[in-house]
Amino acid sequence: MRLSLPSKFLLWGATAVTLAFIYVPILVVVLNSFSTSKTLSWPPPGFTTEWWGKAFTNAGALSAISTSLVVAAVSTVIALLLGTALSFALHRFDFFGKSTVNLLVVLPIALPGIVTGIALNNAFRTMLDIQLGWFTIIVAHATFCVVTVFNNVFARLRRVGTSLEEASSDLGAGIWTTFRLVTFPQIRSALFAGGLLSFALSFDEIIVTTFTAGSGVQTLPIFILDNMFRPNQAPIVAVVAVVMILIAIVPIYIAQRLTTTDNR
Amino acid sequence: MTTVSSSAPDRVGESPTRASLARRGSVFLYRHAKVRLALLLSAPLFWLGLVYIAALVALLITAFWTVDSFTGEIIVDWNITNITKVLGDALYHAVTLRTVGAAVLVTLIDIAIALPIAFLMAKVASPGVQRALVIAILMPLWASYLVKAYAWRSLLSQDGVIDWMLGPIGGESPGYGFEGSVLTLAYLWLPFVILPIFTALERVPDSLLDASSDLGAKTGRTFRHIVFPLIVPGIIAGSIFSFSLTLGDYIAVRIVGGATQMLGTLVYANVGVANNLPLAAAVSLIPLGIIFIYLGVVRRTGALNNL
Numbered sequence: 001m002r003l004s005l006p007s008k009f010l011l012w013g014a015t016a017v018t019l020a021f022i023y024v025p026i027l028v029v030v031l032n033s034f035s036t037s038k039t040l041s042w043p044p045p046g047f048t049t050e051w052w053g054k055a056f057t058n059a060g061a062l063s064a065i066s067t068s069l070v071v072a073a074v075s076t077v078i079a080l081l082l083g084t085a086l087s088f089a090l091h092r093f094d095f096f097g098k099s100t101v102n103l104l105v106v107l108p109i110a111l112p113g114i115v116t117g118i119a120l121n122n123a124f125r126t127m128l129d130i131q132l133g134w135f136t137i138i139v140a141h142a143t144f145c146v147v148t149v150f151n152n153v154f155a156r157l158r159r160v161g162t163s164l165e166e167a168s169s170d171l172g173a174g175i176w177t178t179f180r181l182v183t184f185p186q187i188r189s190a191l192f193a194g195g196l197l198s199f200a201l202s203f204d205e206i207i208v209t210t211f212t213a214g215s216g217v218q219t220l221p222i223f224i225l226d227n228m229f230r231p232n233q234a235p236i237v238a239v240v241a242v243v244m245i246l247i248a249i250v251p252i253y254i255a256q257r258l259t260t261t262d263n264r
Numbered sequence: 265m266t267t268v269s270s271s272a273p274d275r276v277g278e279s280p281t282r283a284s285l286a287r288r289g290s291v292f293l294y295r296h297a298k299v300r301l302a303l304l305l306s307a308p309l310f311w312l313g314l315v316y317i318a319a320l321v322a323l324l325i326t327a328f329w330t331v332d333s334f335t336g337e338i339i340v341d342w343n344i345t346n347i348t349k350v351l352g353d354a355l356y357h358a359v360t361l362r363t364v365g366a367a368v369l370v371t372l373i374d375i376a377i378a379l380p381i382a383f384l385m386a387k388v389a390s391p392g393v394q395r396a397l398v399i400a401i402l403m404p405l406w407a408s409y410l411v412k413a414y415a416w417r418s419l420l421s422q423d424g425v426i427d428w429m430l431g432p433i434g435g436e437s438p439g440y441g442f443e444g445s446v447l448t449l450a451y452l453w454l455p456f457v458i459l460p461i462f463t464a465l466e467r468v469p470d471s472l473l474d475a476s477s478d479l480g481a482k483t484g485r486t487f488r489h490i491v492f493p494l495i496v497p498g499i500i501a502g503s504i505f506s507f508s509l510t511l512g513d514y515i516a517v518r519i520v521g522g523a524t525q526m527l528g529t530l531v532y533a534n535v536g537v538a539n540n541l542p543l544a545a546a547v548s549l550i551p552l553g554i555i556f557i558y559l560g561v562v563r564r565t566g567a568l569n570n571l
Contacts, residue, residue, distance in 0.1 A: 003388065003483055004483055008388070011380055011383065011384045014380035014381060015380060015381045015384050015385075015397075018380070018381045018454075021454075022400070022401070022404050022451075022454065022455075023404070025415035025416055025419055026407060026411075026412070026415060028415055028419060028425055029415045029418065032418055040418050040421070040424075041423040042418075042423060042424050042425045042427075042428045043428060078311075082307060082308040082312075085304045085307055085308050086308040088304050089304035089305045089308075092300075093297070093300075093301045093304075095301060101305070101309065104309075104312050104316070105312065108312075108316055110508070111512070111552070112508055112511055112512015112513070112528075112551055113513075114513070114514055114531055114532070114548060114551070115323075115512060115548050115551065115552050116316075118531055118535060118541075118548050119319040119320050119322070119323040119548075120315070121535060121541075122319065122322055122323050122326050122541055122545060123315075123318065123319035123322045125541070126322075126326060126338050126541060127318075127319075142311075143311070143315050146311075146312070169294070174287055174290030174291070175289075175290040176286055177290075204408040204409060206409060206410045206515055207512075207513075207514070207515055210515070210532075211535065224410055224414065225410065225515070225519075228414060237414065238418075241408070241410075241414055244410075244411055245411055248407060248408055252402075252403070253403070
């Protein structure tokens with residue numbers, strides 16, 4: 001579109017300010033993790049790598065990281081199975097209540113986290129009498145991770161269509177052979193991307209987690225939240241926060257690359 | 265046509281009985297579409313229905329129960345005390361108003377920030393710049409929510425970045441409180457608002473904009489009369505995120521809100537400290553109800569298809 005010079009100038013200016021608004025806070029956390037100030041006063045009086053060393057020997061932080069990795073991995077596997085089955089069902093079939101099922105998948109992330117959290121907390125504690133812990137966190141995480149897998153696989157199925165599969169069965173291949181040799185290779189990268197997104201989603205989740213974790217299990221976000229209000233822990237929290245950005249961003253970046261190169 | 269389950273291998277040349285079993289299964293499934301559908305749907309529906317829908321229904325039911333004030337045990341004693349308390353108490357009125365006010369403010373701030381950058385991305389930037397900007401917007405979307413709220417805690421703190429930046433011109437950080445919460449929440453949900461607006465803008469044909477300027481309309485007028493009406497569904501789609509997410513938030517408010525109470529913090533306090541799950545359930549019905557009303561109103565605009 002042709003724009004007058006002032007409006008062009010304004011638009012680029014607004015964009016630059018917005019990008020600064022988005023990135024400055026994250027940069028501040030990264031810089032703070034190297035700050036010599038324990039209260040994180042700004043500008044940092046000096047820089048040190050001391051906190052990074054301390055964080056990597058901090059037992060609480062390390063066990064929280066491994067807890068989060070396990071929870072994210074298991075929930076992702078469950079989400080992959082359920083999400084893929086659902087996307088095939090909704091793509092390949094027309095049935096009564098299809099739109100309701102579609103809504104049902106989106107609901108766990110469309111409703112506010114606190115509603116999901118308290119609903120699950122209440123169901124586990126008062127209805128089913130299950131002790132909060134590993135099991136309840138994983139069930140909760142898998143529930144809201146299904147939608148990311150579903151979205152990725154469903155989009156892929158819609159794009160590749162069914163003609164290759166029909167060709168495969170016309171040539172005499174059974175259902176399993178067709179799946180193994182035709183369908184699976186077509187959706188493999190979508191599964192991978194959906195799995196990575198779901199992993200990152202679970203790794204970061206805090207609201208539902210605080211309602212389903214109980215006191216025994218500490219994921220990384222809960223570790224950060226617990227230590228955030230403690231004096232003198234500030235630099236360690238900053239380090240862990242940076243680690244968390246890295247662990248979440250890398251899979252997302254790969255997933256993005258995967259889906260965009262596929263789309264081209 | 266196929267199913268997801270690939271457990272039975274059917275390589276020709278393996279043991280004949282296994283191969284024929286797999287073959288028979290394959291033929292059976294091929295002929296019976298309903299069985300295939302049932303196999304695909306049963307596990308996910310069982311999970312989502314049992315875990316999620318049952319939990320939501322249970323939440324609704326629990327709101328009508330009470331807690332024994334001595335033992336802290338939940339008593340199945342049907343009554344509407346919690347509901348009337350939540351609907352009648354001035355505290356809940358004030359907190360509900362404050363939360364809805366915050367949600368509206370956050371939504372307006374986000375739309376105001378999102379419109380220029382989304383417009384630039386969709387209509388002005390070259391394809392390369394556009395791709396770079398989309399990634400730049402998407403990356404922080406996935407950076408941890410908690411880390412972002414934490415970042416604002418250090419930004420807003422005394423001697424923090426905002427004090428340092430505003431100090432020379434005589435300003436100071438709003439500190440931890442309502443303003444800090446609104447700022448932080450607006451920051452948190454910004455990418456969710458930018459993306460649907462960007463998608464909506466991309467769908468506006470360039471030819472319309474050219475026609476408008478050929479007919480003599482200036483940039484502002486083209487935007488008001490041509491672009492804006494076309495992207496309203498995208499704006500509403502974005503607002504669903506910022507509105508609904510703000511209503512349900514309690515962590516960010518706890519981190520940067522100081523003593524500010526929102527619906528989310530009330531729910532959390534009732535689950536944790538007060539150990540009154542039925543009351544918490546009743547409180548959580550307020551944001552749920554507001555969101556359903558909002559979604560019901562918005563549905564008519566067709567914005568839900570833009571999510």
